[in-house]
Amino acid sequence: MNRIRGRLILITGASAGIGEACARRCAAEGANLVLWARRKDRLVALAEELRNDAALETRIAGVDVRDREAVEVEAAEMKEAALVPDVLINNAGLASGLAPLQEGDPEDWDRMIDTNVKGLLHVSRAFLPRMIKLGRGHIVNIGSTAGHQVYPRGNVYNATKFAVRALTEGMNLDVAGTPIRVSSVDPGFVHTEFSLVRFGGDREQADAIYRGFQPLLAEDVADAIHYVINAPEHVNVFDLMLLPTAQRNIYVVDREEV
Ligand code: NDP
Ligand code: 8X3
Numbered sequence: 001m002n003r004i005r006g007r008l009i010l011i012t013g014a015s016a017g018i019g020e021a022c023a024r025r026c027a028a029e030g031a032n033l034v035l036w037a038r039r040k041d042r043l044v045a046l047a048e049e050l051r052n053d054a055a056l057e058t059r060i061a062g063v064d065v066r067d068r069e070a071v072e073v074e075a076a077e078m079k080e081a082a083l084v085p086d087v088l089i090n091n092a093g094l095a096s097g098l099a100p101l102q103e104g105d106p107e108d109w110d111r112m113i114d115t116n117v118k119g120l121l122h123v124s125r126a127f128l129p130r131m132i133k134l135g136r137g138h139i140v141n142i143g144s145t146a147g148h149q150v151y152p153r154g155n156v157y158n159a160t161k162f163a164v165r166a167l168t169e170g171m172n173l174d175v176a177g178t179p180i181r182v183s184s185v186d187p188g189f190v191h192t193e194f195s196l197v198r199f200g201g202d203r204e205q206a207d208a209i210y211r212g213f214q215p216l217l218a219e220d221v222a223d224a225i226h227y228v229i230n231a232p233e234h235v236n237v238f239d240l241m242l243l244p245t246a247q248r249n250i251y252v253v254d255r256e257e258v
Pocket of ligand 2: 143144145146157187188189190250
């Protein structure tokens with residue numbers, strides 16, 4: 001049964017990877033979309049492509065989720081246009097660097113904390129009150145296996161994803177007594193631009209992360225997210241973890257020698 005056709009789905013970080021795959025999947029299911037990211041040129045191209053494939057309403061905005069004012073302005077414009085998301089997918093996120101804390105760059109820490117934690121808070125705070133008022137809404141936070149177990153040199157990235165898990169649990173308590181659902185989808189290794197971003201554009205270092213095994217694809221995660229948002233209203237998928245078969249915990253991966 002298709003429960004998302006005609007729904008309004010807001011995806012943050014829709015210009016690449018999991019967010020982009022999710023936009024494509026939701027479009028294929030007939031949802032209307034609001035797509036946010038900093039690289040607006042990519043959103044323009046994606047929206048154009050989706051419009052050609054399906055008769056959808058797609059609204060895009062170049063929003064940096066770290067910028068609370070920008071989030072509030074865009075949310076207010078949506079309110080003016082009577083657009084309240086049925087589903088908010090808090091996907092925008094990144095890792096920046098991979099170093100022991102004693103060698104870490106505080107600017108990397110700011111980038112991760114401001115995006116993965118505060119960005120998620122800014123966007124949720126902007127839309128949750130209206131969801132509650134209307135008595136409908138579903139927030140899906142993209143966490144990570146990194147929010148369940150730490151790995152060497154993961155320190156601050158791990159901390160942000162542990163925070164996302166705490167926020168999913170906390171938000172569920174906050175919306176108790178309403179029909180609002182808050183879910184978390186927590187993938188293991190997914191081959192996206194994630195590692196390229198983490199290593200500052202170093203393709204060799206990024207490719208090495210996914211070498212010798214089959215990582216998840218962004219489309220695999222989009223499938224899982226689709227399952228979560230398409231579930232009947234009495235079902236709240238609280239925390240869905242999905243890992244590549246070759247990945248046995250956060251850092252144990254069966255790699256073939258290449
Ligand atoms: P990508 O780098 O491919 O995509 C990240 C997306 O986030 C981009 O669209 C980027 O757009 C957006 N983004 C980053 N910073 C901001 C910002 N400040 N404001 C708005 N958008 C932003 O990585 P993934 O698709 O892999 O990552 C998506 C989510 O999945 C993240 O939360 C990540 O932590 C999580 N995750 C990823 C895993 C993996 O192995 N890849 C595993 C587990 C979780 P732009 O640069 O245009 O702003
Ligand atoms: C991303 C997965 O293991 O690269 O959250 O940190 S990992």
